[in-house]
Amino acid sequence: MNSPDADRRLHTAVSILLLVSIALLAWQYLGLNRVMRIDGEHAYGVVAIADTDEGGTSVTSLQRQGQRLLWRCRLSPVYEWPYCELRFTFSADPHQGLDFSRFSTVALKVKADGNGSRRLRLFLRNFDTGSAKADNPLTWRLNELQFEPHADGSEIEVPMRAFNVASWWLNNNNIPIERAAVETHNVPMMLLDTAGVREKADLDFRIDYIEFRGKWVSIGEMALFIVAMWLSAALVYLAHWQLRMRSTLAHSREREAELQQLNAALMLENAKIGEKAKRDPLTGALNRAGIRDALLDEASRAITEERPLAAVFCDIDHFKRVNDEHGHAMGDAVLQQFSALLRKRIRQRDYLVRWGGEEFVLLCPDTSLEHAVQLAEALRRAVETNLWPTRQPLTASFGVTTLATESIASFLERTDRALYEAKHLGRNRVVSAGVPHAATTAVDRPNT
Numbered sequence: 001m002n003s004p005d006a007d008r009r010l011h012t013a014v015s016i017l018l019l020v021s022i023a024l025l026a027w028q029y030l031g032l033n034r035v036m037r038i039d040g041e042h043a044y045g046v047v048a049i050a051d052t053d054e055g056g057t058s059v060t061s062l063q064r065q066g067q068r069l070l071w072r073c074r075l076s077p078v079y080e081w082p083y084c085e086l087r088f089t090f091s092a093d094p095h096q097g098l099d100f101s102r103f104s105t106v107a108l109k110v111k112a113d114g115n116g117s118r119r120l121r122l123f124l125r126n127f128d129t130g131s132a133k134a135d136n137p138l139t140w141r142l143n144e145l146q147f148e149p150h151a152d153g154s155e156i157e158v159p160m161r162a163f164n165v166a167s168w169w170l171n172n173n174n175i176p177i178e179r180a181a182v183e184t185h186n187v188p189m190m191l192l193d194t195a196g197v198r199e200k201a202d203l204d205f206r207i208d209y210i211e212f213r214g215k216w217v218s219i220g221e222m223a224l225f226i227v228a229m230w231l232s233a234a235l236v237y238l239a240h241w242q243l244r245m246r247s248t249l250a251h252s253r254e255r256e257a258e259l260q261q262l263n264a265a266l267m268l269e270n271a272k273i274g275e276k277a278k279r280d281p282l283t284g285a286l287n288r289a290g291i292r293d294a295l296l297d298e299a300s301r302a303i304t305e306e307r308p309l310a311a312v313f314c315d316i317d318h319f320k321r322v323n324d325e326h327g328h329a330m331g332d333a334v335l336q337q338f339s340a341l342l343r344k345r346i347r348q349r350d351y352l353v354r355w356g357g358e359e360f361v362l363l364c365p366d367t368s369l370e371h372a373v374q375l376a377e378a379l380r381r382a383v384e385t386n387l388w389p390t391r392q393p394l395t396a397s398f399g400v401t402t403l404a405t406e407s408i409a410s411f412l413e414r415t416d417r418a419l420y421e422a423k424h425l426g427r428n429r430v431v432s433a434g435v436p437h438a439a440t441t442a443v444d445r446p447n448t
């Protein structure tokens with residue numbers, strides 16, 4: 001998705017490209033002109049020739065008058081094809097001719113006076129490497145343009161495509177049709193001659209200029225450049241877009257990782273809060289809600305796997321006196337120490353639960369009644385001999401049972417009854433209740 005900033009940048013780039021394209025097209029159309037002028041000042045090596053070499057008696061002469069060329073021709077039909085000719089030599093080496101192929105028009109400002117035909121022919125002799133021979137100009141391609149100067153000597157401008165290759169030259173040189181097209185890329189020589197007139201004529205030509213016109217960059221080249229410019233810009237944009245997408249993706253991955261970490265931390269926090277809700281804040285022992293699931297699991301495992309599950313109810317004797325004599329804070333300290341004493345003596349996999357007030361329950365999986373009674377007895381002795389913060393002795397009573405084929409409520413109730421029994425029998429003792437309905441047994445201890 002594009003941000004408003006990126007949209008604005010794209011907008012600006014497209015606008016700039018459009019403006020540049022329009023400016024380039026306008027420049028190509030209005031400017032970039034390429035001109036080659038041939039006149040009295042830029043005449044290259046020009047000479048006037050008549051047909052005397054062929055036995056004719058025509059006479060010709062050439063004069064320069066400022067920028068003008070004044071060319072006189074007296075044609076006499078002695079020779080079969082009388083002619084006068086202006087020969088412009090652009091290069092002595094035919095391989096080093098001028099390239100006229102990039103010009104699109106030729107402008108001729110020529111005025112003709114005199115009697116007889118005023119028709120002229122302009123020849124661009126192209127030296128084609130391959131078929132042309134350097135020492136024989138007659139083999140140089142004869143690109144021909146016939147024209148008749150306006151009577152008032154005004155300019156005639158014709159497209160370069162008006163040139164054609166003289167058919168007699170094609171025949172004489174046996175040029176195949178596929179190579180018969182005009183070629184002007186290497187022109188060492190240009191000729192201007194009277195156009196095959198065979199009568200007597202007395203002609204005066206005033207040549208202001210012969211000008212070849214074109215563009216340094218053709219419209220096709222400019223269009224190609226503009227297309228290339230747009231394509232390059234599109235490529236740059238795509239590359240930039242791809243980089244941005246990659247960085248956005250990387251950013252969202254980072255964000256996702258952060259969120260995952262946060263989630264994990266929250267889950268941990270939730271677990272801690274959940275764990276706290278299951279524990280008694282004073283002693284750190286499980287509370288009733290905390291033992292609920294474990295009790296159900298252990299009971300069902302004990303029944304299905306036929307393993308013993310023991311419960312030990314422990315209650316500090318006359319705890320009320322501690323509070324009454326030493327204050328509630330001391331009572332709390334005693335409760336904490338009592339809980340620590342129990343925890344220290346049970347196994348890792350036993351559960352310590354603060355059942356309420358000064359009453360604790362131990363849930364001991366895989367523990368027979370006998371072992372549970374032994375444990376309770378050991379605990380009872382430990383309480384009895386412990387040095388309490390009240391500096392006074394304390395005792396506790398214990399009720400012990402193992403789970404029989406009964407409900408959990410009945411199992412706990414039986415254990416509670418055993419504890420009650422222990423209290424009833426004088427405290428500081430362990431009372432175990434066997435299977436339901438069986439007689440209770442008590443481990444008697446001196447009453448406190």
Ligand SMILES: Nc1nc2c(ncn2[C@@H]2O[C@H](COP(=O)(O)OP(=O)(O)OP(=O)(O)O)[C@@H](O)[C@H]2O)c(=O)[nH]1
Pocket residue numbers: 282315316317318319320321323327328329330331332335356357358423427
């Ligand atoms: N300091 C303190 N006292 C508590 C707490 N919970 C319960 N108690 C006290 O524990 C005492 C329990 O008293 P009783 O139920 O009469 O039992 P007892 O005095 O231990 O007598 P027997 O159990 O019959 O031996 C009460 O005084 C409660 O106020 C607690 O978290 N802190």
